[in-house]
Amino acid sequence: MFEIQPKNAAAYRQQTRRSTLIIALIFLALAMVLSTAAVALFGEPGGDNLRFNVGGVFVAVLLMVALMRSTFWTQEWMAPAVYGWQLKRSLMSITNVMHQVTAAVEKEDPSAMKLLRFYHLGLTQMHELDGNSSDHSQLTGEMDQHKARMEALGIATEQTRLDPAWIEAVKQASR
Template sequence: MFEIQPMDAQTYRQQTRRSTLIIALTFVALAMVLSTAAVAMFGEPGGDNLRFNIGGVFAAVLLMAALMRKVFWTQEWMAPAVYSWQLKRSLMSVTNVMHHVTAAVEAGDPTAMKLLRFYHLGLNQMHQLDGNSSDHGQLAREMEQHKVRMEALGLDTEQTQLDPVWLEAVKR
């Protein structure tokens, strides 16, 4: 179950820039070392060694994928980027069934209403974290209208957790 966590947007952007820089520098270093090693081991002096350079870069891509999954993902300096990825995945899981959600909300289904509230809160946070204010006005109006409707029905508006059961219930 994913839960929206409070996060300062400025700190988030600073930390994700740092983690991006670390990953990029690691990839560049790996690509250079592996390409150089491939050319040294298999290449010809003065010959066309492009395929060995490309092979080194490809090996660096594979190694970086393994490092991301096994090492970097659990590091403290990656926590904001991991959180962002999980938030976006959660939002996408709701987006994928949004036609069901909107129909169920119109029918007054409390589960769908909770799901839509989570979606609004998560999307709002993602916009804040990414510094995307272009659609904020429209989202704020939709959020407020939906919140008022939930309050009128006596539903809790603090839906910071995404329960996967809600997604399945709305699909039916």
């Protein structure tokens, strides 16, 4: 279950830039070392060693994927980037069933109403974290209208947790 947490947008952007730079530098170092080692071990002096250079870069990509999954993902310096990734993934899981969500919202389905409210809150935070205020202004009217509708139905509007059961309920209701 994903939960929206308050974040300072400027600090978030600074921290994610830093973690991106760290990952990029590690990848570059790995790619250079592995490409050089592949050419030194298997290449021909003065020959065409492109395949060994490409092979070294490919192995560096595989190694970075393994490092990301096994080591970097749990590091404190990666926490803001991981949070952003999880937020976007949560929003995408709703986007994938948005036509079902909007149909269920029209029928005043409580799960769909909560799901759409979480989506609005998550999208608002994503726009703030990414520094994308222009997209947010387009949603304000829809968000306010949906919030008022929830209040009128007596449904709590502070939906900061994404309950996967809501998505399943919406999918089941549309069948």
